[in-house]
Amino acid sequence: xxxxxxxxxxxxxxxxxxxxxxxxxxxxxxxxxxxxxxxxxxxxxxxxxxxxxxxxxxxxxxxxxxxxxxxxxxxxxxxxxxxxxxxxxxxxxxxxxxxxxxxxxxxxxxxxxxxxxxxxxxxxxxxxxxxxxxxxxxxxxxxxxxxxxxxxxxxxxxxxxxxxxxxxxxxxxxxxxxxxxxxxxxxxxxxxxxxxxxxxxxxxxxxxxxxxxxxxxxxxxxxxxxxxxxxxxxxxxxxxxxxxxxxxxxxxxxxxxxxxxxxxxxxxxxxxxxxxxxxxxxxxxxxxxxxxxxxxxxxxxxxxxxxxxxxxxxxxxxxxxxxxxxxxxxxxxxxxxxxxxxxxxxxxxxxxxxxxxxxxxxx
Amino acid sequence: xxxxxxxxxxxxxxxxxxxxxxxxxxxxxxxxxxxxxxxxxxxxxxxxxxxxxxxxxxxxxxxxxxxxxxxxxxxxxxxxxxxxxxxxxxxxxxxxxxxxxxxxxxxxxxxxxxxxxxxxxxxxxxxxxxxxxxxxxxxxxxxxxxxxxxxxxxxxxxxxxxxxxxxxxxxxxxxxxxxxxxxxxxxxxxxxxxxxxxxxxxxxxxxxxxxxxxxxxxxxxxxxxxxxxxxxxxxxxxxxxxxxxxxxxxxxxxxxxxxxxx
Amino acid sequence: xxxxxxxxxxxxxxxxxxxxxxxxxxxxxxxxxxxxxxxxxxxxxxxxxxxxxxxxxxxxxxxxxxxxxxxxxxxxxxxxxxxxxxxxxxxxxxxxxxxxxxxxxxxxxxxxxxxxxxxxxxxxxxxxxxxxxxxxxxxxxxxxxxxxxxxxxxxxxxxxxxxxxxxxxxxxxxxxxxxxxxxxxxxxxxxxxxxxxxxxxxxxxxxxxxxxxxxxxxxxxxxxxxxxxxxxxxxxxxxxxxxxxxxxxxxxxxxxxxxxxxxxxxxxxxxxxxxxxxxxxxxxxxxxxxxxx
Ligand SMILES: Nc1ncnc2c1ncn2[C@@H]1O[C@H](COP(=O)(O)OP(=O)(O)O)[C@@H](O)[C@H]1O
Ligand SMILES: [Mg+2]
Numbered sequence: 045x046x047x048x049x050x051x052x053x054x055x056x057x058x059x060x061x062x063x064x065x066x067x068x069x070x071x072x073x074x075x076x077x078x079x080x081x082x083x084x085x086x087x088x089x090x091x092x093x094x095x096x097x098x099x100x101x102x103x104x105x106x107x108x109x110x111x112x113x114x115x116x117x118x119x120x121x122x123x124x125x126x127x128x129x130x131x132x133x134x135x136x137x138x139x140x141x142x143x144x145x146x147x148x149x150x151x152x153x154x155x156x157x158x159x160x161x162x163x164x165x166x167x168x169x170x171x172x173x174x175x176x177x178x179x180x181x182x183x184x185x186x187x188x189x190x191x192x193x194x195x196x197x198x199x200x201x202x203x204x205x206x207x208x209x210x211x212x213x214x215x216x217x218x219x220x221x222x223x224x225x226x227x228x229x230x231x232x233x234x235x236x237x238x239x240x241x242x243x244x245x246x247x248x249x250x251x252x253x254x255x256x257x258x259x260x261x262x263x264x265x266x267x268x269x270x271x272x273x274x275x276x277x278x279x280x281x282x283x284x285x286x287x288x289x290x291x292x293x294x295x296x297x298x299x300x301x302x303x304x305x306x307x308x309x310x311x312x313x314x315x316x317x318x319x320x321x322x323x324x325x326x327x328x329x330x331x332x333x334x335x336x337x338x339x340x341x342x343x344x345x346x347x348x349x350x351x352x353x354x355x356x357x358x359x360x361x362x363x364x365x366x367x368x369x370x371x372x373x374x375x376x377x378x379x380x381x382x383x384x385x386x387x388x389x390x391x392x393x394x395x396x397x398x399x400x401x402x403x404x405x406x407x
Numbered sequence: 408x409x410x411x412x413x414x415x416x417x418x419x420x421x422x423x424x425x426x427x428x429x430x431x432x433x434x435x436x437x438x439x440x441x442x443x444x445x446x447x448x449x450x451x452x453x454x455x456x457x458x459x460x461x462x463x464x465x466x467x468x469x470x471x472x473x474x475x476x477x478x479x480x481x482x483x484x485x486x487x488x489x490x491x492x493x494x495x496x497x498x499x500x501x502x503x504x505x506x507x508x509x510x511x512x513x514x515x516x517x518x519x520x521x522x523x524x525x526x527x528x529x530x531x532x533x534x535x536x537x538x539x540x541x542x543x544x545x546x547x548x549x550x551x552x553x554x555x556x557x558x559x560x561x562x563x564x565x566x567x568x569x570x571x572x573x574x575x576x577x578x579x580x581x582x583x584x585x586x587x588x589x590x591x592x593x594x595x596x597x598x599x600x601x602x603x604x605x606x607x608x609x610x611x612x613x614x615x616x617x618x619x620x621x622x623x624x625x626x627x628x629x630x631x632x633x634x635x636x637x638x639x640x641x642x643x644x645x646x647x648x649x650x651x652x653x654x655x656x657x658x659x660x661x662x663x664x665x666x667x668x669x
Numbered sequence: 670x671x672x673x674x675x676x677x678x679x680x681x682x683x684x685x686x687x688x689x690x691x692x693x694x695x696x697x698x699x700x701x702x703x704x705x706x707x708x709x710x711x712x713x714x715x716x717x718x719x720x721x722x723x724x725x726x727x728x729x730x731x732x733x734x735x736x737x738x739x740x741x742x743x744x745x746x747x748x749x750x751x752x753x754x755x756x757x758x759x760x761x762x763x764x765x766x767x768x769x770x771x772x773x774x775x776x777x778x779x780x781x782x783x784x785x786x787x788x789x790x791x792x793x794x795x796x797x798x799x800x801x802x803x804x805x806x807x808x809x810x811x812x813x814x815x816x817x818x819x820x821x822x823x824x825x826x827x828x829x830x831x832x833x834x835x836x837x838x839x840x841x842x843x844x845x846x847x848x849x850x851x852x853x854x855x856x857x858x859x860x861x862x863x864x865x866x867x868x869x870x871x872x873x874x875x876x877x878x879x880x881x882x883x884x885x886x887x888x889x890x891x892x893x894x895x896x897x898x899x900x901x902x903x904x905x906x907x908x909x910x911x912x913x914x915x916x917x918x919x920x921x922x923x924x925x926x927x928x929x930x931x932x933x934x935x936x937x938x939x940x941x942x943x944x945x946x947x948x949x950x951x952x953x954x955x956x957x958x959x960x961x962x
Contacts, residue, residue: 489698527710650792
């Protein structure tokens with residue numbers, strides 16, 4: 045069974061550069077937590093500290109109730125799957141999986157039965173005598189998972205484990221890894237820069253940027269209520285439009301784009317109605333309604349159709365608003381037929397649109 | 408077009424001649440070692456194996472040969488161990504001033520051997536380490552380690568550090584990680600380094616010339632003396648044996664390096 | 670929204686796996702040997718050259734003023750230079766041939782370079798004695814060809830020293846030049862042909878300039894090794910071709926003038942170190958140069 049992992053105010057700096065800043069999170073036993081963020085955001089560094097390969101500059105790491113900050117990697121008993129699998133090239137699949145058990149000095153017969161079980165678990169029963177180079181990428185990935193699981197670690201770490209696989213295989217493996225994790229009840233810390241992967245697999249996602257954990261939340265909350273423009277932009281497709289607040293009217297909050305276009309949004313929560321302050325609204329493409337005529341009582345945002353992209357189950361329409369060629373993505377039914385150059389109106393759903401004050405720390 | 412063909416033929420002949428002159432001195436010792444004449448005649452006349460018999464029957468020659476082999480084997484062991492350890496520290500370790508240490512490490516290769524030879528002679532003589540097995544071991548290990556560091560650190564640089572992390576995450580400590588994971592990965596580099604170490608010691612002449620004694624004398628020193636004062640075809644027989652062994656080793660290294668790349 | 674594959678994925682400090690304590694204990698045996706068997710003896714030899722009942726520069730003065738010794742210094746420089754030039758003239762075409770030929774011919778040529786490289790220096794010196802002596806192969810050939818009627822005195826001359834040293838040092842020049850030639854992308858000369866250059870022009874305008882870093886590296890290492898050469902000049906040279914290394918040896922074991930030997934060693938050492946530092950900077954440049962390819 046899994047054990048909880050607690051990261052308490054962990055910092056890591058490399059010669060004055062803070063790669064991880066004050067990371068704090070408590071991962072419950074059996075929970076699947078993803079670290080999501082762009083390249084260089086400090087995900088691997090944080091994971092390496094949990095694994096014990098890197099020493100935090102300050103802060104504590106607890107597994108269960110035990111402070112393991114000073115425990116070396118080989119005695120933390122944590123399983124780990126590396127991005128390029130890191131299978132030992134000179135050992136067979138069997139020997140690779142047996143390695144952690146050999147290090148724990150288990151009896152030969154015990155090792156054999158447990159490696160057999162692990163091979164069954166990842167559906168590689170007949171490949172025990174192969175060398176890693178004789179396996180496909182997906183098979184190597186499974187061996188790496190089996191090796192990390194065979195000694196029944198309470199915690200499993202994975203650093204972009206599917207990064208080297210093609211899309212179809214990746215989706216298949218996401219499913220299998222998630223199933224394995226759930227059936228074994230092991231606590232998982234999973235690093236990825238792929239937001240879709242994080243959303244589909246995780247119980248909770250910690251979004252990292254510039255070494256900071258920006259938001260820790262379950263996928264739904266993260267998607268619907270992003271805590272910062274960065275999270276909003278990074279998770280899912282998101283339109284971010286610079287606006288200033290004008291007034292509260294009968295048809296909702298009246299806003300003005302940078303280009304001077306006025307439009308109103310019903311039911312938009314405005315915490316600081318300050319006309320001086322530049323702000324950003326964040327709206328997902330599926331929450332915006334597109335129409336040819338301005339028929340509602342309120343003022344809709346006017347735009348010009350730029351392009352329509354048919355995507356199977358729907359069509360993504362790119363609408364230019366304002367003089368700066370700012371593009372807003374709107375999701376419509378699959379057979380919507382807008383022509384480039386046509387004028388159209390955007391209607392925002394206030395309950396599914398967020399408003400952020402223009403802070404200094406965003407991009 | 409014609410001139411370019413003529414130029415090509417000219418170029419090819421030049422290369423062929425140059426190559427012939429390059430290998431000639433190595434190849435010439437074979438016929439020399441089986442000629443009957445006592446003098447340095449070329450081409451030699453007749454056929455005899457007497458010079459080999461003389462070499463293998465001569466106590467002094469055999470003594471020098473065994474001494475050289477003993478020193479070379481011990482040097483190989485010492486230099487391979489010391490050099491491999493140093494390479495790990497230099498490639499994977501946390502050391503201040505790494506590039507300085509690296510430059511220092513390679514310096515015995517660049518500093519003229521005569522300087523090392525004279526310095527060691529003056530250092531060893533009062534300690535009675537001239538003509539001494541341990542004196543040679545120190546001197547030759549010093550000269551051989553740079554070669555080991557070159558080959559082993561090249562192998563280490565190619566070796567994926569993630570494999571070491573993987574071993575540790577499997578519960579292996581540093582020694583187990585080295586033995587089970589790193590060593591199998593770099594063994595061709597270590598083996599090539601060992602061969603270089605052996606040859607460096609066995610073939611070393613300058614330092615050996617100065618720190619040899621009446622008792623402890625390497626085959627190179629013995630050859631130097633005989634070439635200088637007592638030139639007989641035994642030298643050709645000895646040379647034949649040495650060249651034969653070196654060519655075998657060269658082939659071995661060739662295969663080792665190919666295996667490492669492959 | 671597409672995110673590029675992070676090139677440092679999982680890298681975080683991963684090349685450094687051993688802490689300071691472990692690293693020091695791994696390298697300590699070697700550092701100990703370097704100090705005891707190298708730094709200390711060499712330092713003693715060098716520092717001894719400055720003392721003769723107190724600090725003095727008299728040994729250096731002797732080395733650079735007494736005609737006997739200045740002659741040796743200048744001869745050493747001259748021979749090293751000639752050997753380097755000869756090695757370049759012979760070695761460059763060979764390196765070029767290896768880089769141009771296809772298997773198995775390139776292997777044959779490479780073997781011809783590596784065989785002498787792996788042959789004991791004493792064997793090679795001995796072989797040159799056999800070849801160059803009065804009744805040796807070269808004299809026999811010269812007489813048969815009618816070039817000369819009397820056997821020439823070749824052995825124990827400066828000519829013999831230069832010939833044998835060139836032979837011994839050739840591989841040290843060929844290997845770096847070959848390394849540089851190999852990194853020239855094949856399409857560069859092709860492009861030049863395509864633009865209408867003749868083969869000779871292509872060589873001088875494209876191939877040769879691009880191989881220069883290897884040429885510099887090879888020449889410098891050949892020159893450095895030639896400066897300190899001991900065995901070959903001692904065996905095939907005579908009193909009129911005495912070189913630095915042999916002189917240092919004589920001063921140490923025969924004349925027993927150790928401070929003077931130390932002074933000569935210091936001069937040789939400093940020359941070498943200066944050249945080696947140049948060599949390193951060149952190598953660094955070379956790497957920067959070829960890494961873009
Ligand atoms: N050993 C190191 N020395 C210096 N900087 C490092 C080191 N390891 C990582 N970094 C830096 O720390 C930041 C975070 O790196 P990393 O954790 O690998 O990011 P991620 O895995 O999110 O892509 C990056 O800017 C990276 O360059
Ligand atoms: Mg990473």
